[in-house]
Amino acid sequence: MIAKMSKYAFVLYAAQSDDFIGRLRELGLVDITTTGWEPSEEDRQLMLDIEGCARAAEFLKTFRADAGRFDAQAAPFASGEEAYARYAAAQREAAALQAEIGRLEKAAEELRPWGAFDPARVGALAADGVVLRYFSTQRNLFDKNAAGWSAQYALAEIGRSDAAVWFVVVAAPGEEIPLDAQEMKAPGMDIREAERRIAEARAGLARLDAEFSRVAVSERLLVGYAASLRERLQGARVKATAHAEAEGRLVVMEGWAEKETSDRVDALLEAYPGVVYLKGDPEPGDDTPVKLKNNRFARVFELVGDMYARPKYGTMDLTPFFAPFYMLFFGICLNDAGYGAILTLLGVWMLSRNRKPGMMRQAAWFATLCGAMTVAFGLLCGSFFGINMKEWFPGIPFFDFQGRFFSIALAIGMVQILFGMLLKVVMISSTAGFRHSLASLGWLLVLLGASVAGGLPMLDPAWTIPFYTPSSPAFYATLGAGAVLMLFFNSPGRNPFVNFGLGLWDTYNNLTGILSDVLSYIRLFAIGLSGGILATVFNALADGFVPEGANIVVRLLVMVPILLVGHGINLFMSTISSFVHPMRLTFVEFYKNAGFEMSMRSFEPLRKMDDSENQ
Incomplete structure (x- = not known):
């Protein structure tokens, strides 16, 4: 229910606003x-820092698990700020060091074929008019043309792989060298220098582990x-949206509190000096925040x-x-008892790991209930990991x-x-x-009457x-x-002829809409059937790979990997479908016919955030 x-x-x-917000935060009952x-630049920086702290918490969780890095x-x-x-x-x-390592590793891959050399001597040769030009080409092409190229140019092979050859040509400055090969940029360092710089950058990363350990x-x-x-x-948002009055000397704020705890809010306001307040009930046009108060069972499904x-x-x-x-x-x-058992055990395990109230415990109960x-x-249907249990228990119907x-x-859909x-x-x-x-009641009577008179006998003539x-x-x-209620009472107080015309239009829209709504529930049958068929296929596939006459050990060695992979994939895909499609039926078919109206605002009171929170 809604609180x-x-x-x-x-x-x-206005001078009291910071202290007043602090007192409300300590009380933790007022939204x-x-x-x-609209956030200011300072507010945006606050948001970035909050997001950065959240990323830091995630990073540190992984960092502490690495015993080789964490001291x-x-x-x-x-302080936390430091x-x-x-x-x-x-x-x-x-991040800069990792980018540098990535750049250097890419450069090292390009330098590796040229091996170790002295860039200073290469530069000295160029200053004396002797230029080294660097080329690469396909291995078979080089072997075919090497003799002719060597006769024409001073050429030296530097390295080769199964597919390519790298070579240099000694040339004069500006000389044209029309070889059927790709000329490459002259390397600015050799592989030894690249590897030295990579090692230096990695050492820098390792030194940062000491800083991360302190954090x-x-x-x-x-x-x-x-x-x-x-x-x-939180305080910046409140002050930025408060209304300034009396040339900025006063501020006006709107707040909300649960009725059952509003007496504690009243006590604070009565004791707080210099505050005038008005208290009343929400009006239809108000943007009233919503808080749900349900029993333990329904509370689990609030996450849906x-x-x-x-x-x-x-x-x-x-x-x-x-x-x-x-x-x-x-x-x-x-629709499979084996899959449901796995999901139930997963939910029970999550409950054992998450004993404090919160989203994870709510999700654990959700998995447990749906698994059960x-x-x-x-x-009921006799399905256990795709095996028809009727083969084991032929006497059970x-x-x-x-x-x-x-x-x-379809009948279940009509009921909902x-x-x-x-x-x-x-x-x-x-x-x-x-x-x-009355118009909604008219539609309910027509559909209920048609379902009882015509639908029940279609399911079972005995009904x-x-x-x-x-x-x-x-x-x-x-x-x-x-029909009378639908056609003449859809808009109380209007002209009956206008009501009749609106009723006819609504009749067309509602009939086509309800037909499509009911047909949507076929997905329950289709998804349950497809998952069961896939489970059966994986069982048959595993059995089909077993050699004829194989003993139990061979059968297990062949079947178990296929069954684990096959049923794992099927369980994963079927669980996602089983989560999504009932949600779709709830939000589209059920919510529409129940007249659901949404609110985009949840009840979020100002509260003191203790050091254990990471929200």
């Missing part, structure tokens, strides 16, 4: 509106410095909903309603996914769409009034309701009531 908010307007002296903030006994820096400045300088130097042992100070930078940026948007304040949080469907859809798409649903659905699930997928329409009726009734939901068939008076009464 109730209280709206505040603060008026205070200040900073809409329209745990290094002396720490005096640690970051020295890290940034060392990184710039390291690594100062990591707590660095994280604290990053937190202070975020607090400074947040990939699209938070619901608009004053509407309905759909997370608790799509969560069971998402879990079911994931299990249907992956996959195990349950895979056992496993569900025939390939033969029966196509129509069931109707459920979304019901939620839309409830939401409109609670926000705008029941009479504004026919005798008094509610496509030819029964009850069915026609439902359609009639729904």
Whole structure:
């Protein structure tokens, strides 16, 4: 559900703003509106430094793992600011050295065929009028023409490979040498000098490890410095978007707090000198921040909903309603008890490694729940790593996914769409009034009546309701009531003829839209089927490579690598599909029919960032 908010307007002296923001940060309960903030040059530098601190944390994590480079006994820096400045300088130097090494290594590759020589003597010869010209050509071409070229020019072969030959020609300054070979630029140094410079640059990189070690042992100070930078940026945003009044002597800020904690905000404001505040409820046009408050199960699936948007304040949080469907859809798409067991074990392992609340623990619970649903659905269908479990347990009536699930997928889609329409009726009734939901209620009645009267018998003739068939008076009464609501009550208060015209137009759009929405749920069947077929193919492929009459050891040596690679690829691809496609059904089909309205603003109160945070 969406937490109730209280709206505040603060008026205070401009000179108090820094202290006031600090007190709100310590309280950690107030979200200040900073809409329209444009960062200044100083703010942009703050953002760059914050990003640099985050990169430093990632670098140090890898650096500390390298025992050959990290010196745990290094002396720490005096402050986080100094640690970051020295890290940034060392990184710039390291980047320059790495670029120089790359350039020198490329040059060394070009110099290697010429071997070792004295560039000073070459220069002295050129000063005396003896110029060395450098060439390379294909080996067979050189061997064919070497005798003729040597008769015409003073030529010496320097080196050769399987494909090419490098040679020099002694010539006079400006002399034309029309050889069928590629002339190369005269080397400015020899291979020994290039390798010496490479070694020198690498030694410089190694020396920087001492500086990085000092930064690594100062990591707590660095994280604290990053937190202070975020607090400074937070304060800069608030002050930049506050409204100045009374020739800049006063500032006005807009803030938000949860209703259940607003009494603590009131206590702070009452005790703070020189602040005048107004408190009220949000209005429909306000950009009210949104905070979700769900039970432990639904909270796991908030990470799915947040990939699209938070619901608009004053509407309905759909997370608790799509969560069971998402879990079911994931299990249907992956549809293998073996794959589900691997995903569940991965989730349990992640839970054991991430015991503190946060995104990683939320993701671990998500993997565990979806994996458990996959195990349950895979056992229902009798699929275990692509093996048909009916061969092992012939007495158990496993569900025939390939033969029966196509129509069931459409039925599941219709159920979710109707459920979304019901939620839309409830939401409109609670926000705008029941009479504004009558058109949506009409559509719900028509589709529900058609599904019960015509859809249930299509799934199973035994599910026919005798008094509610496509030819029964009850069915026609439902359609009639729904049609009246759809055509004449879509815009309460308007002319009935206008409503009728709008109703006809909406009927066309909704019918075509609902048809495409329901057909979208075929993807559940298609993805589940394709993953199962691929698993079967890999099993057959592994079995097909086993030599006839091979013993168990040979069978394992041949089959295990094929099965590991094949099922690994299939598990990876199927898991991605099982994650993405239920999300698509949620955001497109379910959200649309449930009347979802998005908010682009989450509740993010000013808060004190402790040294352990790295956000």
